[in-house]
Amino acid sequence: MKKLLTIICLALFAIMTAACGSAETPAKSEKTVSNNNSVSTQAPAAQGKRILVAYFSRADENTGGVGYIEKGNTRILAEMVADITKGDLFEIKTVKPYPKEYQPAIEYAKKEKENKERPEIVGPLPDMSKYDVVFLGYPIWWGDLPMGVYTFLEKENFSGKTIIPFCTHEGSGLAGTESYIKDTTKANVLPGLEMRGKKAQTQQTEARKDMEKWVKESLEK
Numbered sequence: 001m002k003k004l005l006t007i008i009c010l011a012l013f014a015i016m017t018a019a020c021g022s023a024e025t026p027a028k029s030e031k032t033v034s035n036n037n038s039v040s041t042q043a044p045a046a047q048g049k050r051i052l053v054a055y056f057s058r059a060d061e062n063t064g065g066v067g068y069i070e071k072g073n074t075r076i077l078a079e080m081v082a083d084i085t086k087g088d089l090f091e092i093k094t095v096k097p098y099p100k101e102y103q104p105a106i107e108y109a110k111k112e113k114e115n116k117e118r119p120e121i122v123g124p125l126p127d128m129s130k131y132d133v134v135f136l137g138y139p140i141w142w143g144d145l146p147m148g149v150y151t152f153l154e155k156e157n158f159s160g161k162t163i164i165p166f167c168t169h170e171g172s173g174l175a176g177t178e179s180y181i182k183d184t185t186k187a188n189v190l191p192g193l194e195m196r197g198k199k200a201q202t203q204q205t206e207a208r209k210d211m212e213k214w215v216k217e218s219l220e221k
Contacts, residue, residue, distance in 0.1 A: 046085045046086070046087075046215075046219050049132045049133050049219065050087075050130060050131045050132045050133070051085045051086075051087030051088070051131065051132070051133045051134075051135065052087055052088050052090060052126055052128075052130075052131040052133070052134045052135070053078050053081045053082040053085070053087045053088065053089050053090070053134075053135045053137070054078075054090045054091075054092055054126070054134055054135070054136050054137070054152065055074050055075060055077075055078035055089075055090075055091060055092060055136070055137035055138065056074065056091070056092040056093075056137070056138045056139070056145075056146050056148055056149050056152075057071075057072030057073065057074035057075035057078065057091070057137070057138075057139065058072050058098055058105065058139065059071055059072045059075075060098075060099075060100040060101070060102075060105070061100060061101050061102040061105075062102060062197065062201075063102055063170055063197075064170045064196065064197045064198040064201075065198055066197065066198055066201045066202065069201060072139075073139065073168040073197035073198075073200040073201050074137045074138060074139050074166075074167070074168045074197075074200070075091070075137075076200045076201065076204065076207070077137055077166060077168065077195065077200050077207065077211060078135070078137040080207070080208055080211045080212075081135045081137070081166070081211060081215060084211065084212055084215050085135070085215060085219075087133075087135065088126070088131075090125075090126050091122075092121055092138075092148055092149055092151075092152045093121060093122045093148075094119045094120065094121055094122070094148045094151075095119070095120040095121065095122055096119060096120070106141070106142075109141045109142060109146065109147070110141075110142050112147040113141070113142050113144055113147060116147075117147050118147060118150055118151045118154065119147055119148050119151060120151070121148050121151050121152055121155075125152070125155060125156060126156070128156050128157050128158065128161065129157075131161065132161065132162065133161070133162045133163075133164065133219070134158070134161055134162070134163045134164070134187075135163075135164045135165075135166065135215075136149070136163050136164070136165045136166070136181065137165070137166045137167065137168075138165070138167055138168075138177070139167060139168050139169065139197065140167050140168070140169040140172045140173075140174070140175050140177065143172060143175045143176070144175065144177065144180065145177050145180060145181070150184065153181065153184045153185050154184060156185075158185040158186070158187035159186070159187070160187075161185075161187045161188070162187065162188045162189075162190060163181055163182075163185060163187045163188070163189045163190070164189075164190045164192065164218045165177060165178055165181055165189065165190075165192035165193075166192055166193040166194070166195070166211075166214075167192065167193075167194050167195070168194075168195055168196070168197040168200050169194060169195075169196065169197065170196060170197055170198070171196075173194045174192050174194045177192070178191065178192050190218055190221055191218075193210070193211070193214045195207060195210065
């Protein structure tokens, strides 16, 4: 009887050992680095295109019910485009800052427009020979580009480049600025995107979806 029990125990041990030995070792899962600078989420259509995202934006007191803001509406969209395309980001910034309060700022901007001023902007400027496509972002001021954007456009050489504009506004849409950009640069200017500043500031999840769709469609043209 003891001999029979011993044989049964040995058989069970052998079966258990075989089962453990045949079990597969779990495969190592690949760790995805979440750092935006390390992992490319570039839109497929952007592959091979060298992209610059240039933008002008103003923070401080704004209209559209957003009050005082730390990051300008257009800057928010520009950073989204740069993240989507993995393009280089350049801020068009005037040497002389605009007033922090909204009313004095728009009055100053109106005077600049009436005088067709070209305010000095902070350099150095990007080497445009390094880029194929320029996404150009700006707010609409008095139905036009901010004058500092004209300074940027007139100082750079956009020969053979494609410019894709986007703007923030509070009711004017693109206000004909696509044609202003084309007349100034003689570049290939694609249809732009317009977005309410309040949406860019307060509905960023929806704004991001809109930007991703538009960027993809623009780069496929």
